[in-house]
Amino acid sequence: MAFDSAPSSRCKPNCSICPAGSRCFTGGVSMEALNQWNDAVQTHMPVFPGNGALFSAGDVAENLYLVRAGCIKTYTVDQDGNERIRGFHLPGDLVGLDALARDRHPCGAAAVEPSQVCVIPRARVAALATKSPILLQRLLQRTSHELSAALSLSGDYTAEQRVAAFVLSMASRLGGASDRVRLPMTRRDIGNYLRLATETVCRVITRLEHQGVLESRDKTLTVRDHARLTELAEPVGLSSISSDWAIAA
Amino acid sequence: MAFDSAPSSRCKPNCSICPAGSRCFTGGVSMEALNQWNDAVQTHMPVFPGNGALFSAGDVAENLYLVRAGCIKTYTVDQDGNERIRGFHLPGDLVGLDALARDRHPCGAAAVEPSQVCVIPRARVAALATKSPILLQRLLQRTSHELSAALSLSGDYTAEQRVAAFVLSMASRLGGASDRVRLPMTRRDIGNYLRLATETVCRVITRLEHQGVLESRDKTLTVRDHARLTELAEPVGLSSISSDWAIAA
DNA sequence: CGGTTCCTTGAGAGAACTCAACGTCGGTGG
DNA sequence: CCACCGACGTTGAGTTCTCTCAAGGAACCG
Structure with a gap:
């Protein structure tokens, strides 16, 4: 205002x-x-x-x-x-x-x-x-x-699916070709957006890190296993939405 | 097709x-x-x-x-x-x-x-x-x-809040002045839409019936305690959305 | 160097889900 | 006409996922 x-x-x-x-x-x-x-x-x-x-x-x-x-x-x-x-x-x-x-x-x-x-x-x-x-x-x-x-986010997805979809969506929208994604917002904001508790967001990221899917450092994530992350995010269908902006006539 | x-x-x-x-x-x-x-x-x-x-x-x-x-x-x-x-x-x-x-x-x-x-x-x-x-x-x-x-439905609301909001939204959109709301869709469809299991929808309706908030008969619900239902649905904010269609210029 | 915010991890609780069973209704075919 | 079948609605019991509560560590700022 x-x-x-x-x-x-x-x-x-x-x-x-x-x-x-x-x-x-x-x-x-x-x-x-x-x-x-x-x-x-x-x-x-x-x-x-x-x-x-x-x-x-x-x-x-x-x-x-x-x-x-x-x-x-x-x-x-x-x-x-x-x-x-x-x-x-x-x-x-x-x-x-x-x-x-x-x-x-x-x-x-x-x-x-x-x-x-x-x-x-x-x-x-x-x-x-x-x-x-x-x-x-x-x-x-x-x-x-x-x-x-x-509508994508309104589904009843697991915390892992939501976080995976979010990371991929951000990566796609930021348009970088690299595997690194900088998430400028706080964990609390991410959780709020994904309808997850802050702690759950942390836990999921930690879990994905242990599984070798992600690497987390400060506010920047590095995608290590793109296939696995995509597989997780797929049901949510969030990533496919943001990526076709440039394509459509 | x-x-x-x-x-x-x-x-x-x-x-x-x-x-x-x-x-x-x-x-x-x-x-x-x-x-x-x-x-x-x-x-x-x-x-x-x-x-x-x-x-x-x-x-x-x-x-x-x-x-x-x-x-x-x-x-x-x-x-x-x-x-x-x-x-x-x-x-x-x-x-x-x-x-x-x-x-x-x-x-x-x-x-x-x-x-x-x-x-x-x-x-x-x-x-x-x-x-x-x-x-x-x-x-x-x-x-x-x-x-x-x-966006309203993407919030993390309880089953009771979702069902209450849904009933009020339908009532408002159907435009009837009466307290009776006919829900033409199956419980399964309602649950699917609200991201709840079919059984949960049933249980919530039953619970609201026991509390004297609703009355259920076939596919028609009768709202007995409008104030309570509104109170439950309020955080979801779904009902306010559909009702102002006719008002806006 | 306190104070605040953010991130992370742990333990217990609660809400909704899954699995299962049963009753009802409507349509179908013997 | 009635037995059968499938879809739907309802209720119960146990499980699971996420949340809440709690605490400690790290980064940032006045």
């Missing part, structure tokens, strides 16, 4: 030199559509953990955000004060999609690590969607991808 | 006399938008349980469907053959939204009870979305509502 009204930076971004690169929402669209989109982007700005939220649940949805760098989590807070993390948004991801059809944000958003987001006024998004079919399609696409991810 | 290519009925529906009435996706839009929508509706047709699916996961998404009457379930089948129900679609609900941004259906759809659906060719939907902002908004709205519902 603090940032919504008072961005601390006001430089106009240029999509062609964005660090999110091809992982961006706009990846692969025509130059014309990209320029339309770029025109709609008002500014980009930094977001830091602990410095207040990007926006809070119930706030008037003024903007749509696009993660340039870092990691943004969205969450709801129930009346008992318990946080429920709805998703982690990585570079190229949109934040605030679920407010497109409403006036207000149904969830809050905050940085997990020092991050940067592009700001797109909501009115510009709506206008753009009617002008550019490809961007409209992308919006629907991302929204339905989020839907699929949510 | 069978129906996708060979509808057994070909009568052009008229939105103004539809049994789904105001609960429909189009509820409350201008007459002009409604007519545009009605033009896009190709036909309506019956769907029966056990007679094959409306469409299957992986099928080319040719149409969007709108439930006129009955109940349609959408589901995925994992490689072990286990069905995972993603949602129940009641009169006025759209089926196939998650395929809007793709070529193929990510899930299958089948009737839970004898039902009727309107058929809208996918190409017409896309065209309509760019022409009519209100219909586009409704599409995004419904998609994000489904997202919210999925």
